[in-house]
Structure formats: C-alpha cells, structure tokens
Amino acid sequence: MATFNLTPSGPSTFMLMGIPGLEPVHVWVSIPFSMFYVLGLLGNFTVLFVIGKEQTLHKPMYLLLCMLALTDIGMSTSVVPKALCIFWFNLTVITVSGCFTQTFFIHAVSVMYSAILVTMAFDRYLAICNPLRYAIILTNARIAKLALIGLIRAFLIILPMTLLLTKLPFCANYIIPNTFCDHIAVAKTSCGDITVNRMYGLATAFGVIGLDLALIVLSYGLIFRAILRISSKKAYQKALNTCTAHICVMLISYSSVLFSTMAHRFGLGVAPHVHIILANCYFVIPPTLNPLIYGIKIKELREKVVKYIRRR
Incomplete structure (x- = not known):
C-alpha cells in the first residue's frame, strides 16, 4: 500500500486539522490523550509480559487476552x-499514501477487535x-486458527474500502x-461522487458490528439461560463473575464505535468538535480500561501481575 494511482491533479498531501474550533486549547486537550495512551500501553504490555512469562497462563482465555492487548x-x-x-507541534500534513495506510489499519484493527x-x-x-468439553473444543491451536480467520476477514473487508x-x-x-x-x-474531501464509499462504509459498519453483536447476544442468551439453572448460589455467582469483565469491555467498545459511526454519517445534531473528541476517545479509552478490567476481575491474572510488581 505504498503507492496509489491518483488523478494527475490529485493531492500529494492532506491536512489533518485536529479538532476544529479547539485549536487554541490543543495542548490542553493533548494532556488526557497522552496520559490515556501511556497508561494503555503500560497496561497492555504488562498483560502481554505476564502471560508470556507464566506457563500456567498459556490457556485459550489468556491467549485471547493477549490478542485483545495487541x-x-x-x-x-x-x-x-x-x-x-x-x-x-502543529504537524498537520500527512502524505496521501500515509493517510490511506492509516485508514486501512484503523478500520482493519477495529474489525479484528470485534x-x-x-x-x-x-x-x-x-x-x-459445556465445561467438560471446553479443553477439547477450544485448544490453543484452535485459538490461533480463529485469530487467523479474523485477520483474513479484516483484510478482505477493509482493503476494498481503502481501494x-x-x-x-x-x-x-x-x-x-x-x-x-x-x-x-x-x-468527503473528494470533489467526486462518494455514494459508493458511503454505502460500502455503512454496509461494513452495520454488517460487521451487526453480525458480531448477534453472535455475542446469542452466546450470552445461552449463557444466562445456563446460569439461571444453577442451584448453588456460590456457583451462580462464580459463573456470573466470569462474564462481567467481557460484558464491560463490550459495552465500552461497541457503544462508542456505534455512536461515532452514526454521528459521523447522520449528524444527529452533534457539534463537530464533540464528535471528533468522542471518536478519538474510542481509540484511547477502551485500550486503557481493558487491561484494568481484566486485571481486576480475573484473579489468577491479578495475582501474577502483583507477584511481578513485588519482585521489581
């Protein structure tokens, strides 16, 4: 994706204006963004390091946490x-190839995330x-295959959008x-007809999110039906606790991306600077909160992290 066939009169660079209307306070806006970014990197690299070091954590659930962290x-x-x-630094210029490459990676990672x-x-x-068959059905090798399928799906869906x-x-x-x-x-910066781009982008957003949410709702429908049949209060609470971290992560991720998608395409009376700030929050808040949520809710992971912190 290093070169692209543009019209002879096409641009060699684009200008990213940041948050229109808030240019005088860009430096102040950068403070929470940089803090969230650093905390997110620290949390996710910690998850990767601990799981990578601990052989006892080389299980499907923790491999999925590594994929989420990546x-x-x-x-x-x-x-x-x-x-x-x-x-x-007011470095607003970005090359055309750099802009299109960023577009590809942003959306491909989002599809992979879903x-x-x-x-x-x-x-x-x-x-x-189905706990008795869990270890048989969901092996580490199968997790790797599912990751590869997700990666191929993201590539095949987002590449046409970029092209x-x-x-x-x-x-x-x-x-x-x-x-x-x-x-x-x-x-929207194009002087041509962008109807196909709008339709493909909208179909991708609702197709990917709609299908994935339907599968998640189906899974949790079956999970909650099984939980309600548990007679032991302790077992009931334990089963419910295993789902809360994933539910929190989903609510944070899908709510922000759905709002951003709808607001960007249909307006919804949202001021441009508000929409841009919220769109950027999707890229910094979930990556910051995810390792905290899983670190707090998953006892085994929390204990391993505390163990390494004490060693240091």
Whole structure:
C-alpha cells in the first residue's frame, strides 16, 4: 500500500486539522490523550509480559487476552502519535499514501477487535455451558486458527474500502477536519461522487458490528439461560463473575464505535468538535480500561501481575 494511482491533479498531501474550533486549547486537550495512551500501553504490555512469562497462563482465555492487548496497542498507536504531533507541534500534513495506510489499519484493527470479542463470548459460552468439553473444543491451536480467520476477514473487508478511496478525484479540498484519516472523512474531501464509499462504509459498519453483536447476544442468551439453572448460589455467582469483565469491555467498545459511526454519517445534531473528541476517545479509552478490567476481575491474572510488581 505504498503507492496509489491518483488523478494527475490529485493531492500529494492532506491536512489533518485536529479538532476544529479547539485549536487554541490543543495542548490542553493533548494532556488526557497522552496520559490515556501511556497508561494503555503500560497496561497492555504488562498483560502481554505476564502471560508470556507464566506457563500456567498459556490457556485459550489468556491467549485471547493477549490478542485483545495487541489490538488495543495497534488501535491506539494508529491514531494517537499523529494526533499528538498535531496538538503539540502543529504537524498537520500527512502524505496521501500515509493517510490511506492509516485508514486501512484503523478500520482493519477495529474489525479484528470485534472478531476477538466474538471469540471471547464463545469462550465464555463453552466454559459455562459445556465445561467438560471446553479443553477439547477450544485448544490453543484452535485459538490461533480463529485469530487467523479474523485477520483474513479484516483484510478482505477493509482493503476494498481503502481501494475505493484511491479511485476518488481530489480537486482542491485537501483539508480533513479530524485528527486521523477516517474513511468517510477522507471521502468527503473528494470533489467526486462518494455514494459508493458511503454505502460500502455503512454496509461494513452495520454488517460487521451487526453480525458480531448477534453472535455475542446469542452466546450470552445461552449463557444466562445456563446460569439461571444453577442451584448453588456460590456457583451462580462464580459463573456470573466470569462474564462481567467481557460484558464491560463490550459495552465500552461497541457503544462508542456505534455512536461515532452514526454521528459521523447522520449528524444527529452533534457539534463537530464533540464528535471528533468522542471518536478519538474510542481509540484511547477502551485500550486503557481493558487491561484494568481484566486485571481486576480475573484473579489468577491479578495475582501474577502483583507477584511481578513485588519482585521489581
């Protein structure tokens, strides 16, 4: 994706304007963003380090946590460093190839992220509804295959979206009122017809999120039905606790991305700077909160982290 076939009159660079209307306070806005980014990196690298070091944690559930941590790192790193360059140094210029590459990675990682949440819901379903066959069905090798399938799905869905951008004519308006190259934000700078881009982007958003949410709802419907049949109060509480971390992560992730998608395409009366701030929050808040949520809720992981902290 290093070169793209643009029209002869097309731009060589785009301008990312950051948060329009809040330019005088960009430095202040950067403070929480940089703090969230650093905390997110620290938390996710800690999860990767601890799980990688501890042989007892080399299980499907913890491998899924590693995958989630990697996508969290990729998600925030694809957006935040460039945003901070805009906030701190006013480096608003981005090359066309860099912009399209950022578009591809942002959306591909988001699709991969959603696939991991579905796999984690399936993991919880097997652990609660079919515990005797859990170790047989969900092996480490099968987790790796599911990860590969999710990666291929993300590539096949997002690559056409990016290629559609390369076919658009860009005549004069090279300014993107955002901190990153979102697909529809880049398309809106074109002087051509972007109907196909809008339709593909919307179909992708609702197709991926809709299908994945349906699978998650189905899994949790079966999980809660099984939980309600548990007679022991202690066992009931334990089964319920195993799901709360995943539910929290899903609520944070899907609610923010759905709002951002709808607001960007249909307005919903949201001020542009509010929408841009919320869109950026999707790339920094979930990656920061996810390792905290799982670290607090999963006792075995929490104990291993505390053990390494005490050693240091």
